[in-house]
Amino acid sequence: MDLLSGKKGLVVGVANERSYAWHIAGALIEHGATCAFTHMPGEKHERRARRAIGELGVSDPWLKPLDAGSDDQMDAVFSAYAESFDRMDFLIHSIAYAEREWLVPGKFVEIPRQAFLNAIDISAYSLVGMARRAKPIMSRTGGSILSMSYYGSQKVVLGYNVMGVAKACLECTTRYLASELGEYGIRVNTISGGYLRTLSAAAVGGAEGIGDANHHRAPLRRNVEGGEVGRTAVYLVSDLSSGVTGGNIFVDCGANTIGI
Numbered sequence: 001m002d003l004l005s006g007k008k009g010l011v012v013g014v015a016n017e018r019s020y021a022w023h024i025a026g027a028l029i030e031h032g033a034t035c036a037f038t039h040m041p042g043e044k045h046e047r048r049a050r051r052a053i054g055e056l057g058v059s060d061p062w063l064k065p066l067d068a069g070s071d072d073q074m075d076a077v078f079s080a081y082a083e084s085f086d087r088m089d090f091l092i093h094s095i096a097y098a099e100r101e102w103l104v105p106g107k108f109v110e111i112p113r114q115a116f117l118n119a120i121d122i123s124a125y126s127l128v129g130m131a132r133r134a135k136p137i138m139s140r141t142g143g144s145i146l147s148m149s150y151y152g153s154q155k156v157v158l159g160y161n162v163m164g165v166a167k168a169c170l171e172c173t174t175r176y177l178a179s180e181l182g183e184y185g186i187r188v189n190t191i192s193g194g195y196l197r198t199l200s201a202a203a204v205g206g207a208e209g210i211g212d213a214n215h216h217r218a219p220l221r222r223n224v225e226g227g228e229v230g231r232t233a234v235y236l237v238s239d240l241s242s243g244v245t246g247g248n249i250f251v252d253c254g255a256n257t258i259g260i
């Protein structure tokens with residue numbers, strides 16, 4: 001299958017082989033894409049990311065450190081990418097952060113200013129910072145920018161707290177970016193993924209309960225698999241979705257459609 005043959009891009013957010021970014025990269029590679037990667041700075045993070053990427057069959061990856069809270073590191077990564085590659089067809093933003101102390105039911109009202117702002121900075125503003133730096137190289141060929149959201153952006157999910165606010169910001173940011181970057185042939189979308197057992201999911205107080213509830217409540221009676229989000233990413237990166245931008249696609253076994 002070569003839906004993405006010849007396409008190249010950057011994947012941000014592989015922590016290990018459970019990460020949504022890992023599943024997305026695996027699906028993109030399976031369909032012929034070439035992926036470059038970043039990892040959180042630090043030897044331990046690099047080792048884990050390298051090992052996970054190795055499991056995708058990429059033995060000598062393009063892999064650079066990136067803390068999304070640092071403008072200097074963002075500059076360095078996008079400059080280095082442009083020196084190594086002649087095109088950027090896709091940018092996968094699959095990162096989020098909030099101090100887990102505030103991801104507990106009943107603690108939303110207690111969150112301090114700086115913790116709130118940090119969550120928005122890393123989880124949403126970083127998409128703007130990356131899109132701005134991607135624009136010069138991506139506009140050569142046109143491209144697709146994709147980030148990961150969650151239903152807690154639209155309805156209250158107990159314990160999701162500031163992360164829900166950050167995801168609402170991310171989804172709105174997606175629409176504004178799409179409207180400004182469309183004239184350069186750049187599309188911007190989010191996937192709203194279902195519960196997947198990852199490091200980030202474990203930081204949300206009560207997230208296990210969400211996973212358990214999906215077996216009863218979600219129309220498909222199960223949690224989503226990483227590969228299902230990966231294949232939706234293939235669609236959004238490929239020319240199959242050439243008319244789709246500013247959107248949000250739920251890939252959650254239908255869980256978002258169920259009310260009481």
Ligand SMILES: NC(=O)c1ccc[n+]([C@@H]2O[C@H](COP(=O)([O-])OP(=O)(O)OC[C@H]3O[C@@H](n4cnc5c(N)ncnc54)[C@H](O)[C@@H]3O)[C@@H](O)[C@H]2O)c1
Nearest residue numbers: 013015019020067068095096148150195196198199200201
């Ligand atoms: N797991 C779920 O249930 C679920 C559901 C919907 C959406 N999501 C979203 O999917 C995305 C990926 O999360 P995941 O579940 O794969 O967990 P994960 O822990 O595997 O990935 C989160 C990534 O964010 C990175 N990150 C955190 N702070 C960073 C910073 N300052 N700079 C750069 N990178 C940073 C981590 O290094 C890690 O690679 C997130 O946006 C998350 O909110 C997850």
